[in-house]
Amino acid sequence: MTRGTPRQRLWSLQHRYSAYLFVLPFAAVFCAFFLYPLAQSVVLSLFRSVGPRQSRFVGLDNYGFLLRDPLFWLSVANTVLFTVLFLILQVPLSLGLAMLLNSERIWFRDVLRFAFFASYMVGNVFVAVIFMVLLAQRTGLVNRAIAGVLPSVGSEINWRGDARFAMPAVVLAALWLSMGQAMIYFLAALQAVDRDLYEAAAVDGAGRWARFRHVTLPGIRPVLLYLVLVGTIYALQLFELPYVFFQGFGPRFAGMTVVGYLFMNGFLAGDIGYAAAAGWVLFVLISIVAFVQLKAGGATREF
Amino acid sequence: MLLHALLIMLALGALTPFLWLICACFKEQQDIFASAFLPWGQLGDLTLDNFRVLFDREPIGRWLFNSLFLSSTLTVLVVTTSSLAGFALAKYRFAGKRVLMGMMLATMVMPGVVLIPSSWLLMYKLGWLNSYAAILVPGAASSFGTFLFMQAMKSVPDELLQAARVDGCSELRLWWEVALPIVRPMIAAFTLLTFIGAWNSYLWPSIVLQDESKHTLPIGLATMVGLPGVNTQYGVLMAGTFLAVLPVMVLFFVLQRDFISGLASGAVKG
Numbered sequence A: 001m002t003r004g005t006p007r008q009r010l011w012s013l014q015h016r017y018s019a020y021l022f023v024l025p026f027a028a029v030f031c032a033f034f035l036y037p038l039a040q041s042v043v044l045s046l047f048r049s050v051g052p053r054q055s056r057f058v059g060l061d062n063y064g065f066l067l068r069d070p071l072f073w074l075s076v077a078n079t080v081l082f083t084v085l086f087l088i089l090q091v092p093l094s095l096g097l098a099m100l101l102n103s104e105r106i107w108f109r110d111v112l113r114f115a116f117f118a119s120y121m122v123g124n125v126f127v128a129v130i131f132m133v134l135l136a137q138r139t140g141l142v143n144r145a146i147a148g149v150l151p152s153v154g155s156e157i158n159w160r161g162d163a164r165f166a167m168p169a170v171v172l173a174a175l176w177l178s179m180g181q182a183m184i185y186f187l188a189a190l191q192a193v194d195r196d197l198y199e200a201a202a203v204d205g206a207g208r209w210a211r212f213r214h215v216t217l218p219g220i221r222p223v224l225l226y227l228v229l230v231g232t233i234y235a236l237q238l239f240e241l242p243y244v245f246f247q248g249f250g251p252r253f254a255g256m257t258v259v260g261y262l263f264m265n266g267f268l269a270g271d272i273g274y275a276a277a278a279g280w281v282l283f284v285l286i287s288i289v290a291f292v293q294l295k296a297g298g299a300t301r302e303f
Numbered sequence B: 001m002l003l004h005a006l007l008i009m010l011a012l013g014a015l016t017p018f019l020w021l022i023c024a025c026f027k028e029q030q031d032i033f034a035s036a037f038l039p040w041g042q043l044g045d046l047t048l049d050n051f052r053v054l055f056d057r058e059p060i061g062r063w064l065f066n067s068l069f070l071s072s073t074l075t076v077l078v079v080t081t082s083s084l085a086g087f088a089l090a091k092y093r094f095a096g097k098r099v100l101m102g103m104m105l106a107t108m109v110m111p112g113v114v115l116i117p118s119s120w121l122l123m124y125k126l127g128w129l130n131s132y133a134a135i136l137v138p139g140a141a142s143s144f145g146t147f148l149f150m151q152a153m154k155s156v157p158d159e160l161l162q163a164a165r166v167d168g169c170s171e172l173r174l175w176w177e178v179a180l181p182i183v184r185p186m187i188a189a190f191t192l193l194t195f196i197g198a199w200n201s202y203l204w205p206s207i208v209l210q211d212e213s214k215h216t217l218p219i220g221l222a223t224m225v226g227l228p229g230v231n232t233q234y235g236v237l238m239a240g241t242f243l244a245v246l247p248v249m250v251l252f253f254v255l256q257r258d259f260i261s262g263l264a265s266g267a268v269k270g
Helices: A004-046 A061-068 A068-102 A106-121 A123-134 A143-148 A151-156 A163-190 A195-203 A208-236 A241-245 A259-270 A272-296 B004-025 B040-045 B049-057 B061-093 B097-108 B110-127 B142-154 B158-166 B171-182 B185-202 B203-208 B218-226 B234-269
Strands: A045-049 A055-058
Touching: A004 A045, A004 A272, A004 B061, A004 B097, A004 B110, A004 B142, A004 B171, A055 B040, A068 A163, A068 A195, A068 B004, A068 B234, A106 A163, A106 B004, A106 B234, A123 A163, A123 A241, A123 B004, A123 B185, A123 B218, A123 B234, A143 A151, A143 A259, A151 A208, A151 B004, A163 A208, A163 A241, A163 B004, A163 B203, A195 A208, A195 B097, A208 B171, A241 A259, A241 B158, A259 A272, A259 B110, A259 B203, A272 B110, B004 B234, B040 B158, B049 B061, B049 B234, B061 B097, B061 B171, B061 B185, B061 B218, B110 B203, B158 B171, B158 B203, B171 B185, B203 B218, B218 B234
Parallel strands: none
Antiparallel strands: A045 A055
């Protein structure tokens, strides 16, 4: 290779090494603030801590204690209840909404899309605050609406104070928040389905439901699986919404999710070692659920 | 026709919490629940007091400033690191590329919760607790963002890059002047997404920012809420919420088209 002037050498240097420089900011932060804490948290979970400066090695005791703690299992039950309710309602409703929106004219569609999607901008905390007031007993908007249909029952529902309604209240808020996002994805997927397939099916005598089952569903399957997976992961990590909504963990801890349990132990009680252990148990839980979902959805087949 | 009517009704239903929020900002305490939306009989009772009290009693200006500063700065940082790294991953070959990509993809779908206790400890050890750095630095790298930009950058034509190089363009200018303009929709979409996430984030900032003077809007508003049973000034609370939600709404309204098309194209291709 010819030597060239200093300027040319600098030039060829930057040409060869710029890729490294480009990746450097990302890679540096990624390693220092993601990979390192990740590894560190495994070690941390083997300690019992009192604040950041005092800790005692306890081996796997944290995990043992955790798996025997009824409060932990209550938080798991709450989280699973939320996840199931949330998914069962969110997926069909947003798909239905997307299907409605799929068949009409453009002008309206943009405005309507904005209307449904706007709630996604609000975020967990502000949604919690708004719904806290909307779900007030007797005088809140929601109870008023229900009271219109079921007079004496409707208005008395104590969303925030009654353990039976605690998670359903959170589900309502989370639905309002996230419906728009799911709808957008479904809408995009629906619009990508080949119209000809519908016509062919109709010619073959397939009715509405059959067309849905055999043309629509297979057509949107990747997006459907993706949304269910993403929704599950969101639901299993839920914390900010119920915590702000209940200003704590709800009546008889009915509003405590697994992350809530982690937060309580790690940051209210100061035992971050124990919290790290809880985090890993949650991680395993989420991984298992995700794996099962991907398997069941046949995703591994496609890859 | 029927379909339109149904959709309009549903859309209004979806917007109802917003409508209620806006009305509640201007109502006096006793009217908040007395009337569903507006006190039609006594429209003169509508007031700006809630906002006045809000600014008098709570450091909402401070919260607004913190949220704006942190969210904007973080967004700029993340978009920069992600687009740079994505560009490199898409258009260059270099040692360690496979390893980096592998780790990135593996951790992209990881639940972030597992990191929180040890990240907090790291902040403590670095002395970054209660500083803006704790929010800005760890958050500056996004595997997801880098992945998105890597995909987007693949569509930048190699011939274009080569031609620019022959013309004497430095690699950095290639990124800035050739690649970035081509992936503009992705930039818009990802910017909005990141900004919203940063603006609304609560858990991490709340455990890392201790001074009230550094609190962001979500933290501040959460402290304004009373315990059940305690007499909360709902009008003031709603006024605060309205102000907290407004900036993101405006940003979304402006970037709407790009954002939704960016999301949608990702959904269909990805």
